[in-house]
Amino acid sequence: MxxxxxxxxxxxxxxxxxxxxxxxxxxxxxxxxxxxxxxxxxxxxxxxxxxxxxxxxxxxxxxxxxxxxxxxxxxxxxxxxxxxxxxxxxxxxxxxxxxxxxxxxxxxxxxNFNIVDGLKPEDHKINNIVIPKLAMKTLEKFEELVKDPGPVIVGATQGASCMGAAYEYLFNMDKELRRRKVRDKVKLYWITPEPYLGNFGIDGMPGGEKMLKLFMKMYNIEWITDASIEKIETDKIILKDGRELPYKMAMLMPPFxxxxxxxxxxxxxxxxxxxxxxxxxxxxxxxxxxxxxxxxxxxxxxxxxxxxxxxxxxxxxxxxxxxxxxxxxxxxxxxxxxxxxxxxxKIPALCIMDAGHKEVYLFANHLFKPRQFAIMLPNIFNDFGKILLEKYFIWKNKRGLAWLP
Ligand SMILES: Cc1cc2nc3c(=O)[nH]c(=O)nc-3n(C[C@H](O)[C@H](O)[C@H](O)COP(=O)(O)OP(=O)(O)OC[C@H]3O[C@@H](n4cnc5c(N)ncnc54)[C@H](O)[C@@H]3O)c2cc1C
Incomplete structure (x- = not known):
């Protein structure tokens, strides 16, 4: 055969x-x-x-x-x-x-954890959510943070490409800290290599930057774009431009x-x-x-x-x-x-971004520009779309129906 x-x-x-x-x-x-x-x-x-x-x-x-x-x-x-x-x-x-x-x-x-010193899981400084084992460690660290709150940094290192998931984690962090009634004790930072909020590595979506700026202001999150990390220390992250950000917990998306x-x-x-x-x-x-x-x-x-x-x-x-x-x-x-x-x-962009208290639908006829159609639609009431997508995807694949859209 x-x-x-x-x-x-x-x-x-x-x-x-x-x-x-x-x-x-x-x-x-x-x-x-x-x-x-x-x-x-x-x-x-x-x-x-x-x-x-x-x-x-x-x-x-x-x-x-x-x-x-x-x-x-x-x-x-x-x-x-x-x-x-x-x-x-x-x-x-x-x-x-x-x-x-x-x-x-x-x-x-x-x-690629070698992009910055101190990023590796074995350095025990920065958390990660890309694989189950590391996501579980992040859960443990989050529980410690709730007991003893302090500054939190979320973002992506230079060279990263999966910024969307990091944005989702950021907004879920804000939501959960509020639910656990410790948000007022946590200064929340977003750092990203993107040149502007909502670039997502696809040169943005119409209205995306405006929407993300609004969310950041609404949830009291400080953001730094075009961020390049020089050094990760036990209690602070030092950017290449000299800025120093303190943290008690940090999650950074590395490059792949x-x-x-x-x-x-x-x-x-x-x-x-x-x-x-x-x-x-x-x-x-x-x-x-x-x-x-x-x-x-x-x-x-x-x-x-x-x-x-x-x-x-x-x-x-x-x-x-x-x-x-x-x-x-x-x-x-x-x-x-x-x-x-x-x-x-030229593959269509179809994505749902969980923004914590709400979600955003991203649709475009092409992932990359030029696009003839592109829209970001917020659902301000809940984040059910992302849950439904998860349930549908697992349902169809559990039954071997991979041919379905
Ligand atoms: C935290 C996170 C959140 C995300 N959120 C979204 C989202 O909301 N929406 C979205 O559309 N996408 C999202 N993505 C991206 C999405 O998960 C990827 O596009 C998708 O997993 C890619 O599928 P893949 O099969 O190419 O790779 P993977 O899913 O990574 O699968 C790789 C496979 O290769 C196997 N493998 C690895 N090494 C070997 C080897 N040496 N020999 C044989 N097999 C090997 C692995 O075991 C695995 O089965 C997210 C990604 C991350 C990390």
Missing amino acids: KNIVILGSNFAGYTAALQLRKKLKRKSEYQITVISPTHDFLYVPSLIWVPFGRRKIEDIRFDLRPIFNKKGIHFIQKMAEQIDPDTNTVYIEGGEKINYEYLVIATGVKM EGADVMKASTKLVDAKGFVETKPSYQHITYDNVFAAGLAVQVKPPFEIKSTPFGVPKTGFPSDVTGKIVAKNIARIINGKTKLYEKEWG
């Missing part, structure tokens, strides 16, 4: 696997093999709620193995260590290797780079470990290698004149690129030569 190997089993990898199963008949000569270190699907966007006790990790993950079994998808719960695209081989932990006819890289990212397996597979990636693809998500050199989701290299479509920051790669485009990759592999197998193409920046 010929092997289609998919590395990674979350948004992009799981979607690609299920879509491939749907597109290739079960009795096809192709075996679909997913390799991933974890058998759980994790709904990453809800990690922002873990530090405030609004979600437990068990609430936002589910076991993928029953679905893989049902769909006849071979699953190997191991870490891939390296890819040799010249021999079509994936090297897996424990000395195993597997050959592929087609490869899908959906290994997500790794955090490719997963270790990709950094070790130098023929396939750029200096940061991201896979350079064509708009069909086929590798620029190796026609049988595809990438989807966070693993794809996406360059900012605008010039960054001051503090560096990156482009966010959110769940919707990760899902879309997983589907495109599956469609294109099925096309090649079915003898078609024309592949489906959609540049990352």
